[in-house]
Amino acid sequence: MTARCGVSPPPAAWGRAQTIAQQALTGAVFAKVGYSTHYHTDWVVPYWSSSLDKVAEVNTHLFFRWTGWWGTPAAFRRGYAGSEPVFAKMAALSPFHAGGEVALAGVVDPAAMLDPDTIPESAVPKPVAAGGDSFHVALDKAMGADGFAALAIRTCGERAYCKFLGWTDRAKVPAVGAALTPAQIEAMSFSYLRDKEQGFGKALWNCGEFKRPSPIQCMRRTPVAAAAPAPAPSATPGGPDGLSGVRRKSDPAPVVPPATN
Structure with a gap:
């Protein structure tokens, strides 16, 4: 409509x-x-x-x-990914379409969300690479789940593209220059992605850690696969039990007696 x-x-x-x-x-x-x-x-x-x-x-x-x-x-x-384009003509009907940051404000409790402008410059983390647009951040639980969104907006500033990834477990934050591991992705507490060219701004939470009012605000979880146990050695050298009547490649060729007239 x-x-x-x-x-x-x-x-x-x-x-x-x-x-x-x-x-x-x-x-x-x-x-x-x-x-x-x-x-x-x-x-x-x-x-x-x-x-x-x-x-x-x-x-x-x-x-x-x-x-x-x-x-x-x-x-x-598979669940709804939560990605939707923004249409300016729909702004009068829905705050989501009024802009990326307004759309983000629409998925958090306005009373709980901090004003991004009140976050001091000293609290803004540095990007993964100098001058870059990706951030790996240790989050303070005392800020509150909705406060993470304000920190992400403040951190991304005027960047047209920005990726903000946060962990409440400081030990899980990737080292500078290191690639994300499956375990670190699984332990992530909050993420924010902005792409102004696509009219997109989306915040997601680890709903196992923070309860959210809607499942579309939850990250999709992919459990880290455990290493498969090594197969148990066969009880019979050269093959499983029950094959004693089968000649294996490693067995010596059978001796055939000479034919007699």
Whole structure:
């Protein structure tokens, strides 16, 4: 739903649209259409409809899903990444589209978020590389989870592109010049990415460490895989039990007696 010709949608309709969108982004599914990914009305026949599996008919709408594995529940296990483009024409309807920093303020508690301008210059961390746009930061829990967002904004300053990564466990902060390890990524407490060229500004929290009001504010966790145990040696040299009647490559060739007349 967008505003056209200077006419905004009624508040009730806009609120309903926002509620439905929020439900969809947090995993709500209308049971009758299930895992449908496509639909069309019954008075048209798109070129793609015959290549998909038809799931349901709801009034005048026909619903379809991908064939094969991509149409199964397993294909829908990934969460919403939270990345959305910013459209200036939508600013009057949603503060998210008023700009990257306003969008960020919309996902934190305004009462809990510090004013970025109150953070002193001495508290602003240095970039990973001199003059760079990436920051690896040890965070103070006393600042509060929403305060991390203010620190990120203050740190990024006027940079068009900025990547701010933070850890409350100081021991997990990567050494200068070192690449991030899987364990450090898993232990990350907060991240902020800004890309003004793409109209993007997004803050994410480790929701195992900080409770957030919406799952779209949570980092997707990828557990660090444990090293696979070494296979136990076979009880029988040269192969497993039960193969004593099979000649192995390492065995000597059998002696064949000479033929007799």
